[in-house]
Structure formats: structure tokens, C-alpha cells
Amino acid sequence: MRILDRYLHRIFWRMFTLTAGAFTGIYLLIEFFERVDDFLEHKAVAAQYLRYFGWKLPVILVDIAPLAILLSVFLTLGSLSRHGELTAMRACGLGLARVSRPLIIAALLLSVGHFYLSDRLVPYGAAETRRVLKHELVGRPELARTQEQVWFREGNAIVFTRLFLPKKGILRDITIYEVDNNFRLKRRIDAPKAVWRENRGWILQEVVVRTFTPDGQPNRELERKRLPYNLTKSPGDFAANQLDNRELPFSELLSLSRRLSAEGYDTTRIRVDLHQRVAYSVTCLLMALLGIPFALQRGRGSNLALGVTISVAIGMIYFLLQSAMTAFGYAGTLPPWLAAWSGNILALLLALWMILGREA
Numbered sequence: 001m002r003i004l005d006r007y008l009h010r011i012f013w014r015m016f017t018l019t020a021g022a023f024t025g026i027y028l029l030i031e032f033f034e035r036v037d038d039f040l041e042h043k044a045v046a047a048q049y050l051r052y053f054g055w056k057l058p059v060i061l062v063d064i065a066p067l068a069i070l071l072s073v074f075l076t077l078g079s080l081s082r083h084g085e086l087t088a089m090r091a092c093g094l095g096l097a098r099v100s101r102p103l104i105i106a107a108l109l110l111s112v113g114h115f116y117l118s119d120r121l122v123p124y125g126a127a128e129t130r131r132v133l134k135h136e137l138v139g140r141p142e143l144a145r146t147q148e149q150v151w152f153r154e155g156n157a158i159v160f161t162r163l164f165l166p167k168k169g170i171l172r173d174i175t176i177y178e179v180d181n182n183f184r185l186k187r188r189i190d191a192p193k194a195v196w197r198e199n200r201g202w203i204l205q206e207v208v209v210r211t212f213t214p215d216g217q218p219n220r221e222l223e224r225k226r227l228p229y230n231l232t233k234s235p236g237d238f239a240a241n242q243l244d245n246r247e248l249p250f251s252e253l254l255s256l257s258r259r260l261s262a263e264g265y266d267t268t269r270i271r272v273d274l275h276q277r278v279a280y281s282v283t284c285l286l287m288a289l290l291g292i293p294f295a296l297q298r299g300r301g302s303n304l305a306l307g308v309t310i311s312v313a314i315g316m317i318y319f320l321l322q323s324a325m326t327a328f329g330y331a332g333t334l335p336p337w338l339a340a341w342s343g344n345i346l347a348l349l350l351a352l353w354m355i356l357g358r359e360a
Contacts (some may be wrong), residue, residue, distance in 0.1 A: 004089075008102040011079060015072040016106075023064040028053060031060075035133070042137040055128040058121040059246075065114050066283045066318075071311035073103050073291030081296070096355065100292050107288030115281035119250050127247045150238065154231055156180070161194075163265070164238045169196035171238070174204065176229070180214075187211050189229070202231045245273040253277070268336060272329040275340030283318075286347045290314060293354035318343055 031053070039049060080086040080099075089099055150161050154176075162173035171194040178187040191204035207224040245253055257270040294310055322343035329339020 004094075005102045008076070008080075008099075009106060012072055012076045012103055012106050015075045015079075016068060016110075019071045019075070020061065020064060020068040023068050024057070024060050027060045027064060028056070031056060038133065038137060044137055048132055048136060052129055052132045055125040055132075058117055058125040059129070062114060062118045062122050062280075065110065066280070066287045067311060067315040069107055069110060069284050070287035070291045070314060071308060073107070073288045074295040074311055076103060077292065077295035086296075096292070096296070103288055103292070104285070107285045111281050111284040114284050115278065118277060118281065123247045123249050126244060130244070130247070152233065154233070159231065163260075164235075169235045170194065171202070184214065185212050185216060189227070191227070194229070196235050200228060202229050203227070204229050245270060250274070250277055268332050269330050271336035272326060272339050275337050276326065279340045279344050282344055283347070286344055286351065287314075289351035289355070290347055293351065293357075318347060321346070 035052070038044075039052075077086065080089075086099065150159075150164065152159055156179055158177045158179070160175045160177075161171045164171055172192065174189075174191045174194050176187075176189040177185060178189070180186050188210045189204065189207060190210075191207045193205045194202045195205065197203055204227040205225070207227040209222045209224065209227070211219040211221075213219050248256065253270060253274055257267045257274060260270070261267045291311070294314070325334065325339045325342045328334040329336055334342070
């Protein structure tokens with residue numbers, strides 16, 4: 001039986017390498033034609049092309065993995081059926097579960113690897129591609145940040161803001177440290193909120209202004225209801241530095257969700273993305289389960305063109321459904337866990353129904 005397992009693994013991994021390579025190539029080609037105008041417009045050099053598309057690879061692999069697994073399972077079983085090997089295995093008393101076991105184990109390993117890749121390499125890859133595109137090419141200023149916090153220099157001032165709300169054009173919890181030429185603190189400005197107004201810039205609200213003597217001692221404290229402050233950074237600059245949830249490892253995203261939730265902020269979107277990070281990795285296993293009954297239904301008629309067609313059709317239906325459920329989750333219509341897992345639940349039920357129906 002170990003010989004059989006090795007044989008099935010060898011076929012599957014060969015098919016997976018070919019399908020993953022093909023899907024990655026197609027994805028890269030589409031991405032190139034989508035971005036080439038931006039690169040040409042801003043006179044990108046070869047190193048920027050290489051860095052952008054090089055760091056895009058982990059993101060692409062994570063995106064295409066479930067579809068590649070589905071097609072690989074279809075082609076593996078189709079190859080066995082076409083050469084009569086599947087019939088010989090069944091004649092020897094091997095059931096569907098036994099024949100499929102090596103494929104399920106391979107898909108399970110890929111699911112674990114998928115989560116590791118999406119948690120370790122994808123955050124860095126997504127951040128680097130954004131950096132090349134928005135900062136190096138477009139020229140948006142790059143701000144120092146950790147999670148949602150931002151630090152930047154503004155003339156003789158150092159500005160800190162804990163949270164930027166892009167849709168509302170609001171900065172939360174701002175502290176501005178104004179220093180002299182010897183880097184001694186002259187004035188500190190604290191405000192829980194700053195609002196962007198067109199043609200007026202940033203307006204700090206509920207402001208506390210503290211001034212200091214040349215030797216660093218507190219001098220006086222003033223409170224202002226509103227205070228216009230000349231920050232050269234616009235909402236567009238902050239948005240260009242806004243971390244996509246995909247740029248954070250799972251542990252950091254979970255920590256951010258808990259912290260913002262404890263402070264009263266809406267974390268629905270983050271919680272949906274947290275569930276989806278795990279659910280999408282599990283999709284790799286479910287696509288293998290779906291591929292088994294579809295491949296066996298075709299029998300000896302399985303071929304590459306049919307496998308690609310069925311795999312792409314199943315993949316499109318799944319991803320369209322999952323995109324709709326995710327949108328409902330972001331809007332708060334569905335609970336975050338249901339929005340992220342609904343596609344997987346339906347895929348699992350369909351796979352079990354088809355497998356059990358075939359066994360019966």
C-alpha cells in the first residue's frame with residue numbers, strides 16, 4: 001500500500017506543480033498588463049519591476065492554490081481512470097476512501113502550508129508591492145507606522161496619530177511635539193480627534209496645548225475647542241500608508257481587533273478578515289473533496305480541457321458566492337464567522353452529498 005500511496009502522491013504533486021505554475025503565469029500576465037501603464041508613466045526601472053512582481057508571487061500562490069488543488073485532483077483521478085488503473089484498484093477491493101486518502105493528505109498539507117504562507121510571507125509581500133506602487137512610483141510620502149499607529153516629521157514637529165479613518169477623513173488620538181533647533185520640546189498639542197476640511201486642512205478638536213520653558217519645565221496649559229493645524233499630509237497620504245488587513249500576520253490582526261473593540265471602535269471588517277484568513281486555507285482541503293466526485297463522475301472521458309472547464313466553473317461559483325457573503329459580513333448583515341465560512345460550509349455539504357451518493 002505504501003507503493004500505491006507514493007504513486008498517487010507522485011502523480012498529484014506533478015499535476016499540482018503544473019497547474020499552480022500555469023495559473024501563476026496567467027495571473028502574472030494579467031497583473032502585468034494592469035500595471036504596465038503605471039510603471040511606464042512613472043518611468044520605473046527594471047529593479048522596481050522585479051521587486052513588485054517578485055513580492056507579488058506569495059500573494060498569487062495563496063490566491064490560486066485552492067483552484068490549482070481542485071484541478072490537480074481532477075486530473076490525477078482522471079489520469080488513473082483513463083488508463084484503467086482506477087478500475088484495477090476497485091477490483092482489488094480498494095474503496096473510494098482508500099484511493100482518495102493520499103490526495104486528501106496532500107491537500108491537508110497544502111492547507112497548512114497555505115496558512116503559513118498567508119501568515120508569514122503574504123503580509124510582507126503585500127506591504128512591499130504597495131510600497132513600490134504607491135510610494136516609489138506615485139511618490140506618496142511614506143510614514144513610519146506600527147499596525148494602525150503613524151509617526152511622521154512635520155517641519156520642527158513630530159506628529160503621532162493612533163488611528164486613521166479613511167472614509168470619514170478623521171485622525172484619532174493625535175499628539176504633536178514641537179521642538180526647537182536643539183531638539184528641545186517647546187510645545188505639546190493633544191487632541192482626541194482631527195477632521196479634514198477641504199480648503200482648510202486639518203482641524204484639531206477638544207485641544208489641550210502645553211508649552212515648556214527652555215529647560216524643559218511645563219510653563220502653561222491651554223484648552224481650545226478647535227485649532228486649525230497646518231499638516232502637509234492629506235487624507236490621501238494617510239490612505240496610501242493605510243495597512244490592508246492582509247499586511248498583518250494573524251496574531252497582530254487579532255491583537256488589533258481586540259484592542260480596537262475594547263476601545264469602542266467597530267471591528268466588524270477585521271473580524272471578518274480574521275475568520276476568512278483561516279477559512280480560505282481550509283478551502284484548499286475542501287476543493288480536493290469537491291474534485292474527487294466530479295472527477296469520478298467523468299470516468300474515462302476525463303481530459304485536460306474538461307478538467308480546466310469544470311475546475312474554473314466551480315472556482316468561479318465558489319468565489320462569487322464567497323465575495324457576496326464577505327460583502328454581507330462587512331456590512332454587518334451576517335455575523336463575521338458566517339460570512340467567512342458560509343462558502344466552505346456549502347462546499348463541504350455538496351462534496352459529502354456527492355461522495356456518499358456515489359458510494360451508495
